[in-house]
Amino acid sequence: MVQRKSGHVTLLDIAQACGYSVSTVSIVLSEAPLSQNVAASTREQIRKMASHLGYHPDAFARSLRRRRSQTIAVLAYDLSDPFCIPIVHGIQSGLQPASYMPLLVDAQTQRKLFDNYLRMILERRAEGVIVIASWIFQETNLLDDIEKNQVPIVIVGRDLTNRNVSSLLVDNEAGGALAMRHLIELGHQRIAIVRGPEELFDTELRWAGVQHAAAQAGIKIDPKLVYQLPNITDATSGFEGGLRFANHMLGSKRPFTAVLAFDDLTALGVVRGLNQAGLKVPEDCSVVGFDDVLPAAVSTPGITTVHQPLKEMGLLASEWTLQAITAREQHSEKPVQLHKASPELIVRMSTAPCSALRQKTKA
Amino acid sequence: MVQRKSGHVTLLDIAQACGYSVSTVSIVLSEAPLSQNVAASTREQIRKMASHLGYHPDAFARSLRRRRSQTIAVLAYDLSDPFCIPIVHGIQSGLQPASYMPLLVDAQTQRKLFDNYLRMILERRAEGVIVIASWIFQETNLLDDIEKNQVPIVIVGRDLTNRNVSSLLVDNEAGGALAMRHLIELGHQRIAIVRGPEELFDTELRWAGVQHAAAQAGIKIDPKLVYQLPNITDATSGFEGGLRFANHMLGSKRPFTAVLAFDDLTALGVVRGLNQAGLKVPEDCSVVGFDDVLPAAVSTPGITTVHQPLKEMGLLASEWTLQAITAREQHSEKPVQLHKASPELIVRMSTAPCSALRQKTKA
DNA sequence: ACGCCTTATTCAAACGTTTGAATCTCTTGA
DNA sequence: TCAAGAGATTCAAACGTTTGAATAAGGCGT
Numbered sequence: 001m002v003q004r005k006s007g008h009v010t011l012l013d014i015a016q017a018c019g020y021s022v023s024t025v026s027i028v029l030s031e032a033p034l035s036q037n038v039a040a041s042t043r044e045q046i047r048k049m050a051s052h053l054g055y056h057p058d059a060f061a062r063s064l065r066r067r068r069s070q071t072i073a074v075l076a077y078d079l080s081d082p083f084c085i086p087i088v089h090g091i092q093s094g095l096q097p098a099s100y101m102p103l104l105v106d107a108q109t110q111r112k113l114f115d116n117y118l119r120m121i122l123e124r125r126a127e128g129v130i131v132i133a134s135w136i137f138q139e140t141n142l143l144d145d146i147e148k149n150q151v152p153i154v155i156v157g158r159d160l161t162n163r164n165v166s167s168l169l170v171d172n173e174a175g176g177a178l179a180m181r182h183l184i185e186l187g188h189q190r191i192a193i194v195r196g197p198e199e200l201f202d203t204e205l206r207w208a209g210v211q212h213a214a215a216q217a218g219i220k221i222d223p224k225l226v227y228q229l230p231n232i233t234d235a236t237s238g239f240e241g242g243l244r245f246a247n248h249m250l251g252s253k254r255p256f257t258a259v260l261a262f263d264d265l266t267a268l269g270v271v272r273g274l275n276q277a278g279l280k281v282p283e284d285c286s287v288v289g290f291d292d293v294l295p296a297a298v299s300t301p302g303i304t305t306v307h308q309p310l311k312e313m314g315l316l317a318s319e320w321t322l323q324a325i326t327a328r329e330q331h332s333e334k335p336v337q338l339h340k341a342s343p344e345l346i347v348r349m350s351t352a353p354c355s356a357l358r359q360k361t362k363a
Numbered sequence: 364m365v366q367r368k369s370g371h372v373t374l375l376d377i378a379q380a381c382g383y384s385v386s387t388v389s390i391v392l393s394e395a396p397l398s399q400n401v402a403a404s405t406r407e408q409i410r411k412m413a414s415h416l417g418y419h420p421d422a423f424a425r426s427l428r429r430r431r432s433q434t435i436a437v438l439a440y441d442l443s444d445p446f447c448i449p450i451v452h453g454i455q456s457g458l459q460p461a462s463y464m465p466l467l468v469d470a471q472t473q474r475k476l477f478d479n480y481l482r483m484i485l486e487r488r489a490e491g492v493i494v495i496a497s498w499i500f501q502e503t504n505l506l507d508d509i510e511k512n513q514v515p516i517v518i519v520g521r522d523l524t525n526r527n528v529s530s531l532l533v534d535n536e537a538g539g540a541l542a543m544r545h546l547i548e549l550g551h552q553r554i555a556i557v558r559g560p561e562e563l564f565d566t567e568l569r570w571a572g573v574q575h576a577a578a579q580a581g582i583k584i585d586p587k588l589v590y591q592l593p594n595i596t597d598a599t600s601g602f603e604g605g606l607r608f609a610n611h612m613l614g615s616k617r618p619f620t621a622v623l624a625f626d627d628l629t630a631l632g633v634v635r636g637l638n639q640a641g642l643k644v645p646e647d648c649s650v651v652g653f654d655d656v657l658p659a660a661v662s663t664p665g666i667t668t669v670h671q672p673l674k675e676m677g678l679l680a681s682e683w684t685l686q687a688i689t690a691r692e693q694h695s696e697k698p699v700q701l702h703k704a705s706p707e708l709i710v711r712m713s714t715a716p717c718s719a720l721r722q723k724t725k726a
Numbered sequence: 727a728c729g730c731c732t733t734a735t736t737c738a739a740a741c742g743t744t745t746g747a748a749t750c751t752c753t754t755g756a
Numbered sequence: 757t758c759a760a761g762a763g764a765t766t767c768a769a770a771c772g773t774t775t776g777a778a779t780a781a782g783g784c785g786t
Contacts, residue, residue: 008512022742062743064771089471092476125371149417239661294658300663384737395774405735424774729784733782746768749765
């Protein structure tokens with residue numbers, strides 16, 4: 001194997017090795033339209049030599065010349081949020097057939113890192129950006145920077161259509177209602193609610209769904225049994241919050257038979273808190289979560305939750321991005337879109353019919 | 364803002380805008396040594412114009428010319444394994460100060476994807492590769508391909524020093540012993556073991572540690588209470604296995620007071636299985652896991668487990684890679700290294716003193 | 727008035743690839 | 757015999773940046 005100074009095999013190496021010009025070799029190996037005109041024997045010979053020398057086209061030179069990076073950046077605000085991974089998988093499967101490379105970066109909830117990576121993304125000339133806005137996420141000037149560089153952008157997990165960004169997220173309102181209706185159908189009347197952090201838009205929407213479902217069933221929500229998670233930027237902080245609030249609920253001496261938690265980690269925190277006080281889930285109290293992340297599925301009891309079709313959302317996000325890129329190539333523009341994915345209730349073992357109800361029906 | 368055909372601002376734009384040559388602009392903005400000779404006023408002017416136009420150097424052109432991609436590929440065999448994320452974080456924090464960009468890709472346990480991404484990595488001229496070999500991982504010809512291209516490689520989660528690859532992994536033997544000793548100290552004598560898949564190297568090592576600890580304490584392991592997970596490539600499959608084996612254990616009618624599971628997911632599966640049979644953890648049976656992933660921490664009871672210093676391992680992996688790169692620049696070579704990270708026992712609520720022991724000491 | 731040093735700036739080639747246009751060599755038909 | 761076309765291959769410029777060498781302009785000592 002020949003070693004050039006750059007350490008990599010180039011077209012020139014191949015050209016010299018088999019006595020053709022660089023152009024011919026390029027045409028053959030990149031399967032340009034002109035390669036039909038190249039004699040079959042030549043093609044064969046060049047291809048053989050290329051693989052023999054272990055040639056890999058230099059993406060930098062190619063991108064520079066073609067003015068295409070074949071790259072789409074995926075900027076996760078916090079990759080350790082289990083919420084992200086299925087989305088990433090969906091994106092990958094959408095990009096793979098288009099032979100685009102995902103440039104996946106994790107801002108680790110740090111504004112500074114976020115900006116830093118954003119700069120790198122722009123330098124690497126990503127043709128599109130998909131932002132995964134899990135948990136709290138302040139966008140501030142991000143959009144200006146990206147827009148200035150005319151890079152199509154799609155956001156998952158947040159509605160930014162009012163800022164002219166195509167967005168995909170779960171239908172939070174429907175999801176909240178789904179969870180609430182489930183508890184109501186099980187006969188629960190006194191339901192404690194743990195709302196999400198105020199800064200998170202999901203919070204209001206899920207809350208609206210919950211209220212709607214309650215109103216529809218003629219059930220009043222005791223304001224003293226409504227809690228709100230603090231504005232903390234760590235995705236696992238919900239667990240602490242749920243644990244703390246469970247203690248508050250029990251200390252408040254207000255009766256309740258079920259807890260509707262903002263997300264799965266919060267629900268798991270609630271379960272822990274109830275258990276520490278000697279209460280069993282679901283026998284003494286039902287708990288329902290939101291998101292359907294892995295820990296909810298593998299804990300015991302499994303947490304009843306609202307599933308988000310994350311993989312599908314990721315897939316759609318990648319498709320939208322690719323569409324926006326082709327649109328821009330044709331000097332047109334893809335209109336801003338909003339997709340609200342339908343949530344699905346996953347019933348596990350953390351919810352059960354209200355024991356109070358059983359007594360009532362007996363009476 | 365000026366728009367060129369490429370859609371991006373270039374050095375030429377800046378040069379023309381303030382009447383200097385491209386060279387001068389380049390020298391100033393890339394802070395080359397020569398920039399000391401450039402008049403302070405000129406520097407000022409150029410910098411101002413650059414930020415005004417929103418200039419970002421083209422990474423392709425720069426890398427092509429400099430022959431440095433400033434990129435290190437991070438190839439995860441299965442990113443959905445919670446095990447990976449802390450490692451990635453460690454890598455990121457190691458790369459950040461060196462202003463290297465991590466090129467993170469997820470093979471999703473698929474051989475085809477793995478090869479595909481590997482090709483892309485080579486085309487993008489990553490200067491180093493860090494492989495995260497969670498769960499089962501067949502390396503076959505990967506190494507040849509990378510070695511041919513003279514790219515330094517480091518592997519996390521697997522010992523491949525015999526193949527000449529620097530490796531970082533937890534000291535599995537010590538970890539296995541740690542878990543076993545913990546159970547023994549709690550007074551458990553009849554301990555069921557769920558071994559990992561046969562193909563996974565960790566399996567034998569942890570098993571050796573377990574056996575060693577047992578021998579040291581003069582405790583015999585009942586072969587009928589030793590199970591082995593099947594060779595499945597999905598990281599969450601341990602849960603199913605644990606659940607199934609818990610049933611087998613109970614069905615075998617052999618007495619046991621504790622279960623040592625191969626990893627946390629398996630432990631969670633065991634807990635579920637025991638619960639379904641009406642047994643309480645830890646009152647009726649203790650369960651210990653391995654890895655300390657998120658689900659183990661947030662389930663109730665929290666799973667006692669063996670923590671791996673994953674973040675530190677990731678950090679060290681990135682440092683080794685950077686060292687190997689600088690070594691290669693100086694035409695020397697970094698020797699192959701092996702780091703066995705010290706595991707740490709995390710005691711949570713899934714383990715408790717053996718009730719049989721209590722009776723014995725009373726008697 | 728000349729060479730020489732310093733300071734400030736520019737030239738021009740190179741990195742590896744792609745591609746429109748050009749070249750060269752055959753055939754073929756008139 | 758020559759023009760015209762087809763087939764096969766090559767030229768040369770370009771993508772945006774970096775950098776060793778070259779140039780230009782001033783200051784200073786002789």
